[in-house]
Amino acid sequence: MKMNDNRRPSAPKRTTQYNTIKIRLYPNQEQEELFQRTFGCCRYIWNRMLADHERFYYETDAHFIPTPAKYKTEAPFLKEVDHQALTQEYNKLSQAFRNFFRNPASFGYPKFKRKKDDRDSFSACNQVMGNSATIYITQDAVRMTKAGLVRAKFPRRPRSGWKLTRITVERTKTGKYYGYLLFACPVHAPEPVKPTADTTIGLKYSLTHFYVRDDGITADPPRWLRQSQDKVSSIQEKLNRMQPGSRNYREMVQKYRLLHEHIANQRRDFLHKESRRIANDWDAVCIRDDSLKAISEELGGSDIHDTGFGMFREMLRYKLDRQGKQLLEVGRFDPTTKVCSVCGAINETLSPKARHWVCPVCGAEHKRGKNAAVNIKAHGLACYQNKQVAEAVS
Numbered sequence: 001m002k003m004n005d006n007r008r009p010s011a012p013k014r015t016t017q018y019n020t021i022k023i024r025l026y027p028n029q030e031q032e033e034l035f036q037r038t039f040g041c042c043r044y045i046w047n048r049m050l051a052d053h054e055r056f057y058y059e060t061d062a063h064f065i066p067t068p069a070k071y072k073t074e075a076p077f078l079k080e081v082d083h084q085a086l087t088q089e090y091n092k093l094s095q096a097f098r099n100f101f102r103n104p105a106s107f108g109y110p111k112f113k114r115k116k117d118d119r120d121s122f123s124a125c126n127q128v129m130g131n132s133a134t135i136y137i138t139q140d141a142v143r144m145t146k147a148g149l150v151r152a153k154f155p156r157r158p159r160s161g162w163k164l165t166r167i168t169v170e171r172t173k174t175g176k177y178y179g180y181l182l183f184a185c186p187v188h189a190p191e192p193v194k195p196t197a198d199t200t201i202g203l204k205y206s207l208t209h210f211y212v213r214d215d216g217i218t219a220d221p222p223r224w225l226r227q228s229q230d231k232v233s234s235i236q237e238k239l240n241r242m243q244p245g246s247r248n249y250r251e252m253v254q255k256y257r258l259l260h261e262h263i264a265n266q267r268r269d270f271l272h273k274e275s276r277r278i279a280n281d282w283d284a285v286c287i288r289d290d291s292l293k294a295i296s297e298e299l300g301g302s303d304i305h306d307t308g309f310g311m312f313r314e315m316l317r318y319k320l321d322r323q324g325k326q327l328l329e330v331g332r333f334d335p336t337t338k339v340c341s342v343c344g345a346i347n348e349t350l351s352p353k354a355r356h357w358v359c360p361v362c363g364a365e366h367k368r369g370k371n372a373a374v375n376i377k378a379h380g381l382a383c384y385q386n387k388q389v390a391e392a393v394s
């Protein structure tokens with residue numbers, strides 16, 4: 001450990017935080033057409049780069065992604081859209097490959113994008129030179145390359161000192177446009193908080209309760225979420241009885257999409273509030289690094305089952321981090337469910353369906369979720385303390 005023998009209190013460290021402001025965009029017809037073309041070009045360039053990467057790898061055994069500029073002669077329509085959007089696709093593809101090679105279990109091999117199951121979106125970085133910038137905001141609009149001034153509604157404004165670095169434009173399935181403005185914000189680095197057993201909480205993901213805490217408290221998803229999901233089933237039934245392609249069918253599909261959007265908003269709102277509450281109340285949160293994709297696939301892969309726990313974990317991570325607190329992750333293959341939290345014995349015969357069980361060694365009675373949460377907390381804290389000791393020694 002380094003000792004600071006400087007008598008004066010050291011100035012707080014400066015760091016950069018990133019904040020996003022989501023705005024509603026109201027493009028005119030011309031701008032809307034340009035956005036649509038940009039979505040298409042981004043998919044096109046992604047697929048071309050991915051295909052050429054594969055071919056190149058097959059022929060030479062080396063990894064190489066050609067830059068978007070290379071395709072402009074044979075596909076002149078690419079010149080009509082913001083070049084920055086294509087560059088971003090190049091960056092995203094490179095990142096996707098880096099993620100895949102570093103951690104193939106969590107990140108799949110990059111896939112080709114098809115219009116019908118891809119999100120309509122593109123991103124562009126702000127190029128700032130002196131006093132001029134390619135992207136900037138006015139009172140009621142965003143100025144973008146090629147599109148010009150796009151009318152917008154701002155739920156809040158950036159604070160002074162925030163620098164606009166990137167915009168992502170997205171079209172929802174119901175035809176609304178949103179912009180995500182990413183700002184780089186200079187802040188003082190928070191003082192690191194040292195967690196203790198009393199100020200740390202363990203959370204176990206639960207399909208029925210969203211999560212179970214180590215003290216047994218559960219966060220049941222609000223009733224309205226279930227009510228909305230009942231509506232989803234009822235619309236699905238109606239759709240099954242209708243003639244695909246008919247006007248009624250199309251209207252029902254639009255209704256279905258609006259409902260999905262509504263559920264997504266409700267869920268995000270719930271996740272933000274839950275993660276904010278926990279990040280403020282506790283100094284550290286222990287959680288298991290579950291592969292939620294694997295869990296969802298085991299359960300049939302329906303997106304209705306997607307309770308947003310992955311999103312919740314990321315929200316927790318940054319909300320804790322901004323207060324100098326920690327998210328302590330326990331490996332996905334560390335035994336937590338089958339271990340008795342009282343005596344440490346492993347119960348290999350525990351059925352995956354058992355909600356309650358009795359430890360065959362010490363006789364302790366366990367609720368499945370709570371017991372796992374206790375183990376997750378103990379394991380997370382132990383790893384943290386070991387790391388502290390190792391850092392102090394080195």
Ligand SMILES: [Zn+2]
Nearest residue numbers: 340343359362
């Ligand atoms: Zn036991």
